[in-house]
Amino acid sequence: MKLFFYIVYPIFFFAMGCGIYVAYTSADGLVDNNYYENSTHYFQTKESNIHKAPCTITAGQRTVTLNIEPKPVHAMKELTFSVTVTPCDKLPETMLLDLSMPGMQMGKNQVTLVKKSACLYEGKGVIVRCMSGQTLWQATILSRELNNSAFTFNVRE
Numbered sequence: 001m002k003l004f005f006y007i008v009y010p011i012f013f014f015a016m017g018c019g020i021y022v023a024y025t026s027a028d029g030l031v032d033n034n035y036y037e038n039s040t041h042y043f044q045t046k047e048s049n050i051h052k053a054p055c056t057i058t059a060g061q062r063t064v065t066l067n068i069e070p071k072p073v074h075a076m077k078e079l080t081f082s083v084t085v086t087p088c089d090k091l092p093e094t095m096l097l098d099l100s101m102p103g104m105q106m107g108k109n110q111v112t113l114v115k116k117s118a119c120l121y122e123g124k125g126v127i128v129r130c131m132s133g134q135t136l137w138q139a140t141i142l143s144r145e146l147n148n149s150a151f152t153f154n155v156r157e
Contacts, residue, residue, distance in 0.1 A: 049153075050066075050068060050073055050151075050153035050154075051071055051072040051073060051156075052071065054066060054067035054082075054084075055067075055151050055153070057149055057151065059146045059147045059149045060146075060147055061087070062085055062086065062087060062088075062145075062146060063085070063086050064083065064084070064085055064141065064146055064149045065083065065084040065085075066081070066082070066083055066139060066141075066151045067081075067082040067083075067084075068080070068081055068082075069082070072156050073127070073153070073155050073156065074155060074156050074157070075127050075128060075129040075130075075135070075155045075156070075157055076126065076127075076128065076129050077126065078124055078125075078126055079124065079125060079126065079127065080122060080123075080124055081097055081111050081113065081122065081123050081124070081125060081139070082120065082121070082122050083095070083097070083113055083120070083121040083122075083141060084119055084120050084121075085119050085121070085146065086119055087119075088118050088119035090145065091115070091143075091145055092115075092143070092145075093114070093115050094112055094113060094114050094115065094121075095112075095113045095121055095141055095142065095143045095146075096110050096111070096112060096113070096141075096142040096143075097110065097111040097112075097113050097123060097125070097139055097140070097141055097142070098110050098139070098140045098141075098142055099111065099125065099127055099137060099138075099139055100137070100138050100140070101130060101134060101136060101137055101138070102136060102138050102152065104130070104132070104134065106128065106130065109125070109126075109127075109128065110125075110142075111123040111124065111125035113141070127155050129157065135154045135155050135156070135157070136152065136153075136154055137152070137153060137154070137155055138150055138151065138152050138153075139151045139153070
């Protein structure tokens with residue numbers, strides 16, 4: 001048994017030390033040093049955008065803009081969801097906006113968006129408050145023509 005401790009343990013620790021040395025000296029910068037801080041900043045940037053101005057993404061050949069009023073966007077208040085699409089040819093008269101929380105089942109929460117003008121859709125709905133205190137939401141426009149465009153944002157309590 002003593003032979004085991006005198007031979008195997010030193011080999012194990014030597015191999016472990018070599019592995020740590022190689023990992024430390026060959027770090028190539030693939031992982032950001034401030035990974036968690038930068039990801040928090042990313043979502044804060046998204047949050048400030050939806051609370052101050054509409055958010056715009058590109059879906060294929062179309063530009064899709066989501067606006068939520070009133071600002072700032074709060075949970076448990078009636079909100080007006082506006083979606084502007086350009087170019088707006090060959091789009092249906094109504095679309096569904098699915099409100100969900102990434103990684104969490106919150107039940108079905110969909111807003112019917114009705115065409116108000118050539119490129120503008122509007123609908124009213126409520127973003128519910130999550131009992132866990134999470135505030136990250138995703139609004140997905142359920143439309144084949146818009147490639148199910150999704151917007152991620154934070155709400156205020």
